[in-house]
Structure formats: structure tokens, C-alpha cells
Amino acid sequence: MNKTLLVVIITILAVHINAQTIEECQRLAVENYPLIRQYSLLDKTSELTLSKIKRGWLPQVNFSAQASYQSDVTAFPEAIQSVYQQLGIDMQGLRKDQYRIALDVNQVLYDGGVMKRSKEVAKAEYDVEKSTDNVSLYAIKQRVNELYFSILLTEEQIILEEDLSETLLTNERKLESMVRNGTASQSDLDNIRVERLTTMQRLNADRSALNTLYSIISVLCGSNIKQLDKSSLSTMINNDGLRPELKAIDAQLRLLETKRKLAGTEITPRISLFATGFYGYPGYNLFEDMMSRKWSLNGIVGARLTWNIGALYNRKLELNLIDLQKQKAENNRAIFMFNNDIEQTRHNESIERYKAMISSDDEIIELRSSIRKATESKLDNGVIDITDLLREISNETAARQQRATHQILMFKEIYDLKLTKGE
Numbered sequence: 001m002n003k004t005l006l007v008v009i010i011t012i013l014a015v016h017i018n019a020q021t022i023e024e025c026q027r028l029a030v031e032n033y034p035l036i037r038q039y040s041l042l043d044k045t046s047e048l049t050l051s052k053i054k055r056g057w058l059p060q061v062n063f064s065a066q067a068s069y070q071s072d073v074t075a076f077p078e079a080i081q082s083v084y085q086q087l088g089i090d091m092q093g094l095r096k097d098q099y100r101i102a103l104d105v106n107q108v109l110y111d112g113g114v115m116k117r118s119k120e121v122a123k124a125e126y127d128v129e130k131s132t133d134n135v136s137l138y139a140i141k142q143r144v145n146e147l148y149f150s151i152l153l154t155e156e157q158i159i160l161e162e163d164l165s166e167t168l169l170t171n172e173r174k175l176e177s178m179v180r181n182g183t184a185s186q187s188d189l190d191n192i193r194v195e196r197l198t199t200m201q202r203l204n205a206d207r208s209a210l211n212t213l214y215s216i217i218s219v220l221c222g223s224n225i226k227q228l229d230k231s232s233l234s235t236m237i238n239n240d241g242l243r244p245e246l247k248a249i250d251a252q253l254r255l256l257e258t259k260r261k262l263a264g265t266e267i268t269p270r271i272s273l274f275a276t277g278f279y280g281y282p283g284y285n286l287f288e289d290m291m292s293r294k295w296s297l298n299g300i301v302g303a304r305l306t307w308n309i310g311a312l313y314n315r316k317l318e319l320n321l322i323d324l325q326k327q328k329a330e331n332n333r334a335i336f337m338f339n340n341d342i343e344q345t346r347h348n349e350s351i352e353r354y355k356a357m358i359s360s361d362d363e364i365i366e367l368r369s370s371i372r373k374a375t376e377s378k379l380d381n382g383v384i385d386i387t388d389l390l391r392e393i394s395n396e397t398a399a400r401q402q403r404a405t406h407q408i409l410m411f412k413e414i415y416d417l418k419l420t421k422g423e
Helices: 002-018 022-032 034-057 078-086 114-181 186-221 244-265 286-292 311-380 386-421
Strands: 060-069 097-110 270-281 296-306
Touching: 022 034, 022 114, 022 186, 034 114, 114 186, 114 244, 114 311, 114 386, 186 386, 244 311, 311 386
Parallel strands: none
Antiparallel strands: 060 097, 097 270, 270 296
16 A cells, blocks of 8 residues: 555656646747857857957058059259259159059048947847847747646536546436336437437547647757646736747837937047058159169158048037937837737736636536436436536536636736736
8 A cells, every 4th residue: 555655646746746837938949049049149249249359459550562653753844854864863753553562551540539439339239139039039938828728627627527537427327227227228328328429429539639739839848748747837926027029129219329429429520540561663762763763662651630520510410310310219119019918908808807707617626526416316316308417517627627618718818928028
């Protein structure tokens, strides 16, 4: 006896341990959804973008090569050329074909905050993309809810059909005995047997549907789900959640604010150091190049201040555009909150309605069960026919089914409300 009890306890514990809660199914589904892999891609993209922006502080080096032919070049007046000829100096002048191989180096000293604001924009864009993906992943939880409670409803239906089948079988055996004793007709026995076979058909169909639902949720979760933990369902509802749609709107507003700050840097001056060196003809010493026409090394270093005054033309337009986008985002938030409040109200009303139904369901089941037992007793005594018994059995089964349906639908509304609130 002790061994049997131990086996039963171990079996119950094993089933409970292997059963999946709705939170576990939601987590598995989110982790299994292909979009989750995009997070690592977003991280790498953001890292590379920030690294690229930081390299803006490194010296910028440009290599160039140029060959040109000019229609005219700088030359001495004829009077000066005559003097040089009299002195025996051959002043050939500059050639019209000119060549240059150059290396330019530019080092930013002050960029007006462009790179700092660009990094802030890059980080804000990353947050927007990630929060947008979170909205898509949140929809997966809603799909899990639908499947989870569909499975629970089907399981309850199967339990009730099994109980109904057992009740019908018990009464069928009674009628078989009564038919043999001549106290009941064969048609009564046939009626209850048909009802039992019909119930078995529904039972087999529901078992097949249950297997299909488990297969679907297993694919969605990427795990072999065989049992759900109904006992873990909770009626507790917190108020500290935040929907991912609202987080996405907040991220969008932060991005627009960083873009506004970046726009402010476009009208600030830039200071940089530069160095240019080239090998070619002519060089910076034009007088010597007029005489020798040889290639030479040349270089120049200095500091440069640049100020894009033209950025002022579009500054007001750009800021107005950003303000309009912020107003649109705020309006989207108001629309979402309005619809979300309506959805929460609907869920709360449904929860209260199901609670009221469940409280009366228990009393209805008790009365229906009492009526069914009394009818079975009357059948034993030959007071009523089988049609009355089948009706009362059907009424009791319907009451039990209604109670199970109301309870599961109440839990579904609770968990839908949690998702609506952002838990």
C-alpha cells in the first residue's frame, strides 16, 4: 500500500514539474522567434556605427594625382625677358602641361559638437529599432495566450466528455440488466448506447484537436510542450507595467530631441589643422620653375576655420519639421492610451461578469447533479423512461461545461488584461 501511494505521489509530482506555466511558454516563444536574433545584429551595427563616428577625430589623409594642360601660364613681361637674355640667362617660363602627386592631411580640433551629437543620434536610433522589435515580440505573447487557453478549454471539454461517457456506460449496463429482466425495452438501451457512442465521437475529435494545439504551441515555443500547469494561473494584476508601444514612442521622442541638438551643431564653426605636400611641376617657387622646369617637393601647413553660413537657410525649416514629428509621436501616444484604456475597461468588465457567472455555476451544478441522481433512482424503479434520464444527464454535463468554460475564459481575460497593461 505504501509503495503504491509513493508511486502515485511521484507520478503527480513528475507531471507537475514537466507542466509549463503560461509565463514559461511566453518566454520560450519569444526566445524561439527568429526576430530575437536581430538583437545581436542591432548591437553589432550600433557598435560599428559608434566606432565609425569616433574615428572622425583621427587625421584624415587623402592621396591625389593630377595632370593638366592650361591655355595660359604666368610669364614675365617681354621687357624683363629681354633683360635676362642680355645677361645670358635663359628664362624658359612655365610649361602649360603641369603635374602633381599630393598628400593632404587634415586634423579636426573643434567640430562644434557634431561628433558628440552624432553618437547620441546613433544610440537613439538603436533604441528606436530595438523598441520596435519589442513591439513585434510582444504580439507573440498574445498568440501564446490564445493557444494556451484554447488547450485548457479543450482539456476541460475532454474531461467532461470522459465523465459523461462513464456515466452513460454505467446507466447502459443498468439498462442491459433491466432488458434481460424485462423491465426495460431494447429501444431504451439503444438510445443510451447511441448517446454514448456520439459522446465518444466528440471525445475522439477533441483529443485530435488537442494534439494539434499542442503541436502548434510546441513549434511556437521551440520546445516539446506536453502538459500545461493550470494551477499556476493567478488572478493577481499589477499596475506597474509599461507597454512596448509606449516605450517605442518614448524612444522616438528621444531620437527627435537628439536630432534637434545635432541640427544646432550645423551652424557652428569648425577649426582644424592641415598639411599638404606634393611632388610635381610647378612648385611653390615659380621663379625657379620658370628657369629649370624640374619636378620638386613642396609643402604647406596651417590652421583653418570654416563656417557653413548656408546652414542657416534651412535651420528653421529643419527644426519645424522635427517639432511636427514630435507632435505626431505625442498624438500617437494619446491615441494608443485612449484605445488601451477602452481595452482595459472591456477586460475588467468581462472578468467581473465571469466571476458572477462562476458563483452561480457552482449552485447550478449541485442542483443538476441532484436532479440527475434522483432521475437515475426513478429509472431503477421504472418510474420514468430513458429520454428523461438522457435529458438530465445532458443538463448536468452542460452545467459543468459552462462552469469550466467560464473559469478558463475568466483567466484568459485576466492574462489578456495583464498584456494590455504591459506586464
